[in-house]
Amino acid sequence: MKEVKILEIKQSVFANNDEQAELLRKELKEKGIFLLNLMSSPGSGKTTTLTKTIEALKDEYKIGVMEADIDSDVDAITIAKTGVKSIQLHTGGMCHLDAGMTKQGLDGLQTDDVDFAILENVGNLVCPAEFDTGASKNAMILSVPEGHDKPLKYPLMFSVCDVVLVNKIDVLPYFDFDLEKCKEYVHMRNPKAEVIPICAKTGEGIDKWADWLRNQINEWRA
Amino acid sequence: MHELGIVFHIIESLEKVGKDNELEKIQSVTLELGEVSSVIDEYLGDCWRWAADKSELLNGAELKIIKLPAVTFCEGCQQTYPTVQHGRICPYCESEKTYLLKGNEINIKEIEAY
Numbered sequence: 001m002k003e004v005k006i007l008e009i010k011q012s013v014f015a016n017n018d019e020q021a022e023l024l025r026k027e028l029k030e031k032g033i034f035l036l037n038l039m040s041s042p043g044s045g046k047t048t049t050l051t052k053t054i055e056a057l058k059d060e061y062k063i064g065v066m067e068a069d070i071d072s073d074v075d076a077i078t079i080a081k082t083g084v085k086s087i088q089l090h091t092g093g094m095c096h097l098d099a100g101m102t103k104q105g106l107d108g109l110q111t112d113d114v115d116f117a118i119l120e121n122v123g124n125l126v127c128p129a130e131f132d133t134g135a136s137k138n139a140m141i142l143s144v145p146e147g148h149d150k151p152l153k154y155p156l157m158f159s160v161c162d163v164v165l166v167n168k169i170d171v172l173p174y175f176d177f178d179l180e181k182c183k184e185y186v187h188m189r190n191p192k193a194e195v196i197p198i199c200a201k202t203g204e205g206i207d208k209w210a211d212w213l214r215n216q217i218n219e220w221r222a
Numbered sequence: 223m224h225e226l227g228i229v230f231h232i233i234e235s236l237e238k239v240g241k242d243n244e245l246e247k248i249q250s251v252t253l254e255l256g257e258v259s260s261v262i263d264e265y266l267g268d269c270w271r272w273a274a275d276k277s278e279l280l281n282g283a284e285l286k287i288i289k290l291p292a293v294t295f296c297e298g299c300q301q302t303y304p305t306v307q308h309g310r311i312c313p314y315c316e317s318e319k320t321y322l323l324k325g326n327e328i329n330i331k332e333i334e335a336y
Contacts, residue, residue, distance in 0.1 A: 002336040004249060009239060013228055013253075013328040016235045095224050098231070126260055127224050152310055155322065188319060 017131055021099035024106075024134030028117075034217045035106075035117045037135035039157065042123030044143040045167045047075045049200040050120060054082045056210040057116070061217065064114035066105040068097050068122050075120065085109065096127035099134045116217060125150070129157040136220050143167040144175050148182035151189050158189040163196060163212060170199045225265040228328060229273045233280060235330060240279045248335040250284040256325040257292040257306050292325020 012018075028035050040046050047067075054063055065086040067075040076088035089105045091097065097105070102119060111117060119135060121128045140161045142150050145168065151158040158164065164186050166179065183195045194212060198205030236248060255261055267285055274280040292305035298317025305325055307313075312320055 002246070004334055004336045006332055006334055007239070007243065008332050009235075009330040010332075011235060011330050013231050013235065013330060016238070017231060094227050096227060098227070127227065130260075131227070152318075156326070188321075 014130065014132070017098050017100070020103070021132035021134040024099050024103050025136065028134070028136065029220065031111070032221045033111055033115055033117055034137075034220045035102075035119060035133075035135045036213070037119045037121055037128075037133045037138045038141070039121045039125070039128045039138065039161070040123060040141035040143075041125050041146060044123070044141045044146065045200045046120055046123065046141055047078050049141055049165065049167060049198070050079065050118065051082055052200050052203060052206045053118075053209065053213070054079070054084050056206055057213065058082070058084055060214070061116035062114050064109045064111060064117045066102075066109055066117070066119045068101075068105070068120060070094070070122065085114065091122060095122055095124050096131050097121055097133055098131040102133040102135070115221070116213075125154040125157045129154070129160050137162045137216050139163045139165065141165045141167050142182070144169060144171050144177045147175075148178045149185065151182070151185035155189050158186050158193065161190065161193055162216075163194040163209075165205075165209060166195060166197045167200055169197045169204065170202055225261060226269045226273070228261060228266065229269040232270075232330060233273055233277055236333065237277065237279060239333070240335070243335075245279065245335045248280050248283045248333050250286055250334040251280075252286040252288060252331040252333070254288050254290050254327055254329040254331050256290045256327040258322065258325045259328050260326075261328060263287055288331065290325060290327055293323045294320050295323045296320045 063084040065079045066089055068089040068091055070091055070093055073088040076086050079086040087109050138161045142164055186193050186195055196209050198209055270285045274283050293302050294305040295302050296312035296317050297319040298312055299315040301314050303313055310320055311318055
């Protein structure tokens with residue numbers, strides 16, 4: 001009979017992923033690639049926002065997009081129509097992407113001719129927030145119909161985001177959405193988060209969002 | 223499936239521990255789960271059984287769970303209170319300016335192995 005021993009591990013389940021994410025971030029920085037991790041709940045307008053973002057910045061940067069979904073390739077087809085490089089990642093039922101999957105995705109995208117990579121994460125406000133993907137910056141979209149109290153309900157998501165886009169502001173008159181309250185709640189979770197109101201459909205606010213991205217990308221590559 | 227992703231990460235970490243310590247078999251794994259860690263014990267247990275049994279190192283290993291209480295801090299009155307019972311509004315001063323101190327942990331505490 002072999003001797004059974006107790007080993008103290010005392011390690012967060014996320015420790016391994018955090019380590020991989022740090023390595024990936026370092027690698028991307030060395031290569032001069034800015035990786036944006038875009039998160040939101042389903043139906044908040046991620047793909048439409050992305051299309052507008054690409055239109056605004058595709059003459060300045062070499063953009064590559066990774067569309068993560070549990071299944072289907074409808075989003076990748078929409079993005080491909082903008083003329084930038086895009087691939088579809090299937091998570092095979094998993095609710096999030098981790099650093100390992102992101103690295104595989106970047107390998108699949110082939111980033112030799114990309115300096116601005118965008119990861120459209122799985123539509124979900126819970127799990128993607130827990131797994132660091134190795135991205136340079138995290139952004140999330142909160143759409144007006146979802147309500148201004150989302151930062152209270154999903155605190156972790158808002159605490160890991162560098163910027164929150166409040167989308168669909170064209171329908172503000174029809175909803176009890178309080179933009180000031182929303183900003184207050186976001187800043188309760190994350191005082192440093194930028195809040196940018198946009199309407200991806202009409203293009204309102206996209207210039208401000210594009211400016212934010214330009215600043216971040218230039219800083220990253222400086 | 224959130225729990226399955228968590229299980230994959232636990233297994234990945236433990237495979238590394240196994241290699242580093244030249245372990246042959248892990249018999250049990252003790253996890254610390256915060257009350258508001260967004261992980262459901264039963265689902266985690268099911269995913270664990272399915273995935274762990276596919277690993278040579280972890281085949282048959284028992285998953286033990288220790289629950290850690292969730293505690294929220296109120297910036298309004300500088301007091302702490304149990305999160306699960308009272309939620310995000312302070313029961314003492316009704317302030318909304320509160321944040322979680324602890325209770326969202328998902329830690330691998332220890333293993334029994336040879």
